[in-house]
Amino acid sequence: xxxxxxxxKDALRRQADSFDMPVEPPHHIVATIHRRRSRNxxxxxxxxxTLVAIVAASVFVSQVTGSGTSAGSGRxxxxxxxxxxxxxxxxxxxxxxxxxSAPRWLREHIACMRNQASTSPIQPRPPTGGRSSWTTxxxxxxxxxxxxxRPSSRxxxxxxxxATSSSGSRRTRWTRSWGAWPDRGTTYPHRP
Amino acid sequence: MxxxxxxxxxxxxxxxxxxxxAIIRDDFEARITALYAxxxxxxxxxxxxxxxxxxxxxDLAQEAFVRLIGxxxxxxxxxxxxxxxxxxxVNLAHKHWRKVGNERRHLNAEHVSVVVRSASLPDVESRDAxxxxxxxxxxxxxxxxxxxxxxxxxxxxxxxVLGWRIGTVKSSVSRGLERVRKEMTGDEDExx
Numbered sequence: 001x002x003x004x005x006x007x008x009k010d011a012l013r014r015q016a017d018s019f020d021m022p023v024e025p026p027h028h029i030v031a032t033i034h035r036r037r038s039r040n041x042x043x044x045x046x047x048x049x050t051l052v053a054i055v056a057a058s059v060f061v062s063q064v065t066g067s068g069t070s071a072g073s074g075r076x077x078x079x080x081x082x083x084x085x086x087x088x089x090x091x092x093x094x095x096x097x098x099x100x101s102a103p104r105w106l107r108e109h110i111a112c113m114r115n116q117a118s119t120s121p122i123q124p125r126p127p128t129g130g131r132s133s134w135t136t137x138x139x140x141x142x143x144x145x146x147x148x149x150r151p152s153s154r155x156x157x158x159x160x161x162x163a164t165s166s167s168g169s170r171r172t173r174w175t176r177s178w179g180a181w182p183d184r185g186t187t188y189p190h191r192p
Numbered sequence: 193m194x195x196x197x198x199x200x201x202x203x204x205x206x207x208x209x210x211x212x213x214a215i216i217r218d219d220f221e222a223r224i225t226a227l228y229a230x231x232x233x234x235x236x237x238x239x240x241x242x243x244x245x246x247x248x249x250x251d252l253a254q255e256a257f258v259r260l261i262g263x264x265x266x267x268x269x270x271x272x273x274x275x276x277x278x279x280x281x282v283n284l285a286h287k288h289w290r291k292v293g294n295e296r297r298h299l300n301a302e303h304v305s306v307v308v309r310s311a312s313l314p315d316v317e318s319r320d321a322x323x324x325x326x327x328x329x330x331x332x333x334x335x336x337x338x339x340x341x342x343x344x345x346x347x348x349x350x351x352x353v354l355g356w357r358i359g360t361v362k363s364s365v366s367r368g369l370e371r372v373r374k375e376m377t378g379d380e381d382e383x384x
Contacts, residue, residue: 005341008372011322012342016237021250023229 223264227273228257235277241338242285244327252288256280278343279353282335289331325375326368333368336361 235256240249256277260267267273326334339350340361347365351358 005369007322008326008337008369009341011320011326012241012338014320015323016241016342019237019240019246019249021233021236021253023232 239281252284325372329368333364336364337368340365
């Protein structure tokens with residue numbers, strides 16, 4: 001049988017039609033809007049002490065969940081941090097129905113956290129095992145002791161790569177200085 | 193004579209500013225809500241076709257909206273919003289599959305047995321054979337086919353969305369279709 005393009009189109013449409021999602025904006029999008037607005041200076045009814053506490057909680061939760069602030073993964077930590085801290089700060093007031101100065105999105109976030117808390121405690125993320133970024137690898141490479149001149153701080157700060165420096169590749173410079181290129185797995189306590 | 197005529201005016205100005213701020217805020221939220229209602233389902237469906245996982249598809253669609261919110265002020269043409277979302281979804285799906293690949297490679301290197309999670313139901317007769325074949329495609333071929341046949345994009349537009357050359361799109365679609373046909377033939381042989 002030869003599957004025609006129209007059959008594939010139909011299959012894709014059927015499958016797409018079987019997927020449905022709620023069209024009300026979900027809570028975390030609303031929270032993001034408010035957070036971004038807060039960052040732009042229109043802070044809504046939060047004291048500076050509360051904000052400091054929230055930032056501290058965000059950092060803590062980022063570490064617990066493994067969602068750091070690098071590589072664009074800070075959002076989860078911040079969101080959870082805001083929710084965790086606000087939960088501690090405002091839960092009692094919200095539970096009693098007392099009027100608080102907390103903005104609506106924060107109160108909604110607490111309600112959301114309360115629902116989640118019973119079923120899904122925060123779990124550390126598994127290691128991704130992925131390759132680190134080029135910059136990270138360069139920085140780690142600089143930190144490793146190796147023969148030759150230590151690069152200047154400027155060279156390190158701009159991540160100047162040894163392999164592409166004008167003095168030749170690492171292999172060329174090694175061979176020029178020490179003779180044969182070492183076999184894989186050879187270790188030297190210091191310079192050979 | 194009123195001893196502080198200026199203070200009253202200041203209060204008026206303050207309340208006017210607060211009122212205008214509230215209107216802008218409400219207007220912004222209303223716009224987001226309207227955009228979400230208009231585009232969310234389509235974005236979610238595209239994400240579903242690219243990942244095969246309904247829960248992940250919802251997450252990707254929401255993440256795409258979070259990205260959109262950050263850029264909303266710089267998007268002048270309302271028609272560009274759909275393109276922006278489409279591209280975001282494709283990039284996010286690509287990021288997801290790259291992460292999955294990294295995790296799998298890491299686990300293989302550590303000699304941990306990898307349990308491949310089935311995104312959809314393990315199926316049964318009711319499942320679409322063409323869709324099953326499409327699900328088995330590598331991400332690049334699948335993305336090219338979905339954009340060409342579900343989104344009805346031209347080869348040039350598909351290339352732009354994926355950031356590939358037109359020739360790469362053509363070959364990916366062609367290889368993908370060939371593989372789908374082969375899978376289908378295989379299924380039929382098994383049935384016989």
